[in-house]
Amino acid sequence: MAKLTLPERELVEPGHLACQGCGAALAMRLFLKGTGPDTALVIPACCWAVIAGPMPTTCLKVPTAFSAFEATASVASGIKAGLRRTGRGETLVAGFAGDGGTADIGIQALSGAAERNEDMIYVCYDNEAYMNTGIQRSGSTLPGTWTTTTPAGVGKTTPKKDMPAIMAAHAIPYVATLNPSFPEDFVAKVKKAASMHGLRYLHVLADCPTGWKHDPSLMVKVGRLATTSHLWPLYEVVEGAYRVTWEPSNPTPLEEYLKLQGRFAGMSPAEVASLKKMVEERWKALKARTTTGTLATGSSPPSSATVAPVPSAPSPRAPAPASTSKMGPPAISATSRAEAAELPLCYKTAKRCDGSCGMLQPGGLCWELFALGPRHF
Amino acid sequence: MAAELLSGNQAVGEAVRLAKAQVVSAYPITPQTTIVEHLAELIGSRRLAADYITVESEHSAMAACIGASLAGARTFTATSSQGLALMHEMLHWASGQRAPIVMANVNRALAPPWNIWVDHSDSMSQRDTGWIQLYAETNQEALDTVLQAFRVAEDPSIMLPAMVMLDAFVLSHTYMPVELPDARVVDRFLPSFSPVEKLTPGSMQLFGSFSPPNLCFMELRSAMAEAMGRARGLLLRASKEYAELTGRPALGLVEEYRTEGADVVLLAAGSLAATARDAVDLLQNEGKRVGLVRVRAFRPFPEKEVRALGRRFGTLGVLDRAYSYGAGGPIASEVRAALYGLPRPPRVASFILGLGGRDVRPDDLVKLYRRLLRGETPKEEWVGLHAPAGGT
Numbered sequence: 185m186a187k188l189t190l191p192e193r194e195l196v197e198p199g200h201l202a203c204q205g206c207g208a209a210l211a212m213r214l215f216l217k218g219t220g221p222d223t224a225l226v227i228p229a230c231c232w233a234v235i236a237g238p239m240p241t242t243c244l245k246v247p248t249a250f251s252a253f254e255a256t257a258s259v260a261s262g263i264k265a266g267l268r269r270t271g272r273g274e275t276l277v278a279g280f281a282g283d284g285g286t287a288d289i290g291i292q293a294l295s296g297a298a299e300r301n302e303d304m305i306y307v308c309y310d311n312e313a314y315m316n317t318g319i320q321r322s323g324s325t326l327p328g329t330w331t332t333t334t335p336a337g338v339g340k341t342t343p344k345k346d347m348p349a350i351m352a353a354h355a356i357p358y359v360a361t362l363n364p365s366f367p368e369d370f371v372a373k374v375k376k377a378a379s380m381h382g383l384r385y386l387h388v389l390a391d392c393p394t395g396w397k398h399d400p401s402l403m404v405k406v407g408r409l410a411t412t413s414h415l416w417p418l419y420e421v422v423e424g425a426y427r428v429t430w431e432p433s434n435p436t437p438l439e440e441y442l443k444l445q446g447r448f449a450g451m452s453p454a455e456v457a458s459l460k461k462m463v464e465e466r467w468k469a470l471k472a473r474t475t476t477g478t479l480a481t482g483s484s485p486p487s488s489a490t491v492a493p494v495p496s497a498p499s500p501r502a503p504a505p506a507s508t509s510k511m512g513p514p515a516i517s518a519t520s521r522a523e524a525a526e527l528p529l530c531y532k533t534a535k536r537c538d539g540s541c542g543m544l545q546p547g548g549l550c551w552e553l554f555a556l557g558p559r560h561f
Numbered sequence: 562m563a564a565e566l567l568s569g570n571q572a573v574g575e576a577v578r579l580a581k582a583q584v585v586s587a588y589p590i591t592p593q594t595t596i597v598e599h600l601a602e603l604i605g606s607r608r609l610a611a612d613y614i615t616v617e618s619e620h621s622a623m624a625a626c627i628g629a630s631l632a633g634a635r636t637f638t639a640t641s642s643q644g645l646a647l648m649h650e651m652l653h654w655a656s657g658q659r660a661p662i663v664m665a666n667v668n669r670a671l672a673p674p675w676n677i678w679v680d681h682s683d684s685m686s687q688r689d690t691g692w693i694q695l696y697a698e699t700n701q702e703a704l705d706t707v708l709q710a711f712r713v714a715e716d717p718s719i720m721l722p723a724m725v726m727l728d729a730f731v732l733s734h735t736y737m738p739v740e741l742p743d744a745r746v747v748d749r750f751l752p753s754f755s756p757v758e759k760l761t762p763g764s765m766q767l768f769g770s771f772s773p774p775n776l777c778f779m780e781l782r783s784a785m786a787e788a789m790g791r792a793r794g795l796l797l798r799a800s801k802e803y804a805e806l807t808g809r810p811a812l813g814l815v816e817e818y819r820t821e822g823a824d825v826v827l828l829a830a831g832s833l834a835a836t837a838r839d840a841v842d843l844l845q846n847e848g849k850r851v852g853l854v855r856v857r858a859f860r861p862f863p864e865k866e867v868r869a870l871g872r873r874f875g876t877l878g879v880l881d882r883a884y885s886y887g888a889g890g891p892i893a894s895e896v897r898a899a900l901y902g903l904p905r906p907p908r909v910a911s912f913i914l915g916l917g918g919r920d921v922r923p924d925d926l927v928k929l930y931r932r933l934l935r936g937e938t939p940k941e942e943w944v945g946l947h948a949p950a951g952g953t
Contacts, residue, residue: 222762226628239772247766249631249658251624252650258621262586262628262636263760265612269583269634275762293624296617 190371191217200243202235205400207391207407208309209235210364212244212280215307215386218374221246223276224267226260228290229253230282231316231392232309254289256281257297260304276305276378282390283310283324287345298354301382305374308347309390319395327462328455330447331395343462351385352421358384360420360429364391365407369418369430376420389416397446409441414467419474426473438463567739569732572700573639573665573725574599575739576707578609579747580663582637583754584629586614586622591677592729593641593667600637619644623651623662630660631768633759635711638662641729642669642683649687655722656691656785658769661714661756662722663707664692668831668882669729670917678918679729681831685859685883685891691785693723693792694860696830698816700737703727705809708742712751712799719788719795720756728832729918742807750806793861814863815870819845820852825933826870828896829880830856833921837880840926851930856892867899871907878910878933880926889913889941910937914944921945 195216202209208231216223225248227233233250236242251259256279264277281290286308294306313331314320321331323345334340352359357380360373370388377384391407393400410416412432419428438460442448451459567575573596577585585604587597603609612634614625622638630636640648645666655662666684670676684694695710697703703725710723727733742750760766772778796814804811816834819841820826829837834855844851854870856863870877881890888894893911900906912929915921925945 224632224760224762233771236767236770238776239767239770240777242765242767242770245765247760247762247764248768248770249628249760250767250769250771251627252654254620255624255627255651255654258586258616258624259628261614261616261621262584262625262630263632264628265584265586265614265625266629266632266634266636267760267762269612269629270632270759272632272762292617293621296621299617300615 189368190214191220193217193220195221195223195245197243197245199237200235201237202231203392203394203400205391205393205403206231206235207364207389207403208232208282208311210403211307211309211362211370211388211390214364214367214370215278215280215374215388216244216246218371219276219278219305219378222274223278224263225249226251226256226263226277226279228256228279228281228285229316230285230309231311232280232282234316253285254293256285256290257294257302257304257306260306261297261300261302264303277303278305278307280307280309282314282316283308283312283347284314284322286310287323287347291350294351295354298351298356298383298385301356303381303383305377305384305386307386307388309388310347311390311392311395312344313392313395315392315395326459328448328451328459330397330450336450346466348385348387348421351387352424354383355424356385357382358420358422360384360386361416361418362386362388363407363411363416363418364389365404366411366418366430373420373429395447397449398444402444406441406444409436409444412436413438413441413463415441415463417467417470419470426470428470428474564738564740566736567700567704568595568734568736569697569700569703569727570595570667570734571599572704572739573707573727574603575741576704577637578603579742579744580635580637580708580711580751581748581753582609582611582663583634584612584614584626584636585638586616586625586629586636587638587640588616588619588622588644590619590641590644592669592733593639593644593665595733596639596665596667600639619647620651623648623655623664626662626664627651627655627658627660630655630662631658631760633754633756635715635754636660636662637664639665639667641667642671642677645683645687646671649690652687652690652692652722654769657781659720659785660722661711661720661754663710663714663725664722665703665707665725665727667729667733668726676917677729679731679832679882680916680918681726681881681883681891682916684724684726685885687724688860688891691721691789692860693721693789693796693858694726695723695796695858696726696856697732698832698834698855698857700727700732700735701739701809702812703732704739704741705803705807705812708747708751709796709799709803712803713792713795715754715756716795717757719792721785721788721792726831731832740807740809746806750803789861793858793863793865796858796861812857813866814858814861815866816855816857818853818855820854820874822850823852823874824850825876825878825930826852826854826874827878827880827926827930827933828854828856828870828892830859830892831882833880833882833915836921836923837926839923840930843923843927844930849930849934851934859892859895862895862899864899867896868903871900871903874907876908876910876933876936876938878912878929878938880912880914882915884913884916893941908938910939911941912939912944913941919945
């Protein structure tokens with residue numbers, strides 16, 4: 185049996201307010217395992233402004249300053265300076281923001297902090313839309329994705345903003361992509377970042393079953409498919425040198441990732457083909473950067489890195505082709521249809537729920553109502 | 562106490578040095594720039610031991626100051642006009658997170674059209690952000706007020722941020738003799754910042770997490786309101802103690818000039834008051850019974866003081882270097898509100914003047930005094946317009 189290498193200490197208490205299957209909740213848990221307790225957090229407007237709990241409760245065992253949507257990197261800069269001036273400069277300061285707060289409204293402050301090379305870790309947990317406000321598209325939304333502001337007829341046609349590349353262009357000490365479905369790679373990168381100084385940028389895939397429209401129980405699986413399909417490659421950029429930290433020996437077709445999620449249900453074959461092309465081009469560009477090896481420093485072997493996992497990374501374990509055929513959209517079973525007949529009136533149509541909107545999940549859970557529950561404040 | 566020839570902006574910089582601010586974060590904007598340049602020199606030459614965060618915007622300047630203040634550092638920034646407007650959102654965060662930041666705002670008009678000259682529309686637009694607002698008349702007072710602002714803002718019973726205003730160019734770039742208090746005296750007046758609560762590694766602290774309607778949101782707002790109310794007394798006490806330690810005159814929330822026996826007084830904030838002093842002197846030489854009241858604190862508003870003026874004088878003329886569209890001059894509106902319910906309230910005239918740096922000379926104010934003495938008390942009048950209001 186494999187030995188557990190993740191730190192056992194939990195700095196996220198049970199009882200948080202995240203939805204079931206929330207990738208951002210798992211990302212925080214893994215992140216704090218990597219940083220340890222001597223950490224101060226800055227959280228802007230985002231799901232985590234709610235997940236932590238209403239005043240005066242919190243699930244976070246580290247001090248946390250909340251702030252405005254676009255202010256994460258600046259508040260963190262100030263906290264670091266304040267701690268330094270009051271004799272507590274060794275404490276790790278980390279911003280923890282969503283993709284909207286990072287790629288859109290917060291990019292100015294983040295770019296400024298990166299240019300100044302402020303001593304902090306900045307985590308972007310990327311769920312590829314404004315999930316806390318109810319699934320609106322962001323600059324980090326994939327083309328072809330359904331969101332409440334990209335319904336059929338409006339659509340999202342432009343590429344996803346490449347935040348890790350933008351951050352790497354700031355020549356900061358460390359940039360890495362992380363995926364909670366690869367926890368050991370995740371924690372190893374956090375620990376590596378925590379051992380460095382200057383601005384370290386971690387771009388984390390954060391599955392959002394509520395907005396991505398899939399069963400919460402599929403979160404880890406969806407996350408693994410994101411990486412095994414090359415959509416979310418796991419790599420790091422140390423002082424400008426690229427290194428892929430985990431690579432699937434047997435890549436999976438992108439369609440397997442897409443078809444698990446209702447948010448991609450409206451994509452035409454042409455849109456899927458176009459997205460596949462973008463994914464492959466970005467993957468090839470990444471590989472081209474890693475194989476040059478001219479900028480490699482320290483312990484990062486440039487040429488062999490493409491297949492060599494970081495020491496603590498899990499062994500490559502791509503889903504077996506035979507099993508992939510079982511991955512389909514979360515179809516509503518006959519049982520749950522029967523349950524649906526007993527469901528109350530739909531708050532939108534005022535008719536008895538029949539599940540035809542696609543929002544009804546196995547077990548009779550309505551995503552729309554669930555999303556409205558604790559989130560709209 | 563040594564006197565030096567300093568611009569208003571240099572006086573502010575020297576005050577920050579004397580206050581031993583620990584974190585400065587600012588973004589350049591005319592006419593505030595020489596403050597941040599002066600601070601950079603002080604820090605670079607080790608005369609001020611502070612971190613200087615050279616942010617990419619005023620929004621970030623205020624955000625960084627909030628972070629530093631929450632971490633327990635004495636924190637300063639300076640801005641002007643558009644920069645203050647960009648900070649607006651974070652001004653609420655600063656007061657709501659009870660971060661006692663002190664900020665110098667060099668009063669400048671808001672665009673459009675572009676205009677870098679003095680008026681008070683920038684700071685008056687921020688009156689509801691939970692910041693203490695103090696308006697300086699001279700460079701000396703800019704220095705003194707920054708020190709007093711730190712003292713009051715950081716008081717455990719207040720813990721609200723404070724803005725110190727000085728007029729663009731009229732003060733910011735004009736050199737005047739300024740007496741620098743002795744550093745040891747300032748240390749006695751303003752000990753190091755040691756907040757009751759500060760961000761503490763290892764603790765489960767929250768700063769500004771969400772509060773639904775029926776938790777503590779209103780209670781926290783009410784606590785801010787009470788603290789702002791207490792700031793009236795604290796400002797007076799700080800000014801008195803500062804006077805005792807430095808030998809400088811103690812300043813109130815309002816300042817009176819030659820008001821004994823006056824029938825008519827003008828109210829003004831900032832450097833307009835200096836101009837009005839000249840007008841008062843000219844008219845008193847003619848035997849006219851006129852005086853001046855300078856509004857030094859706008860937040861907290863000196864309601865009690867204004868009501869006392871209402872009992873003593875028959876006519877008040879309020880000078881506003883800002884305008885609230887659809888309402889009127891901000892100071893005039895508040896003066897009228899403060900007088901509400903007095904048995905024999907004075908007549909209150911409102912004059913809007915000096916917007917965008919339009920010159921206001923002693924003669925202009927002499928004319929206003931003469932009209933007030935004749936019993937002309939316009940509800941609202943724009944002074945010094947090239948064309949009549951409503952013209953082309």
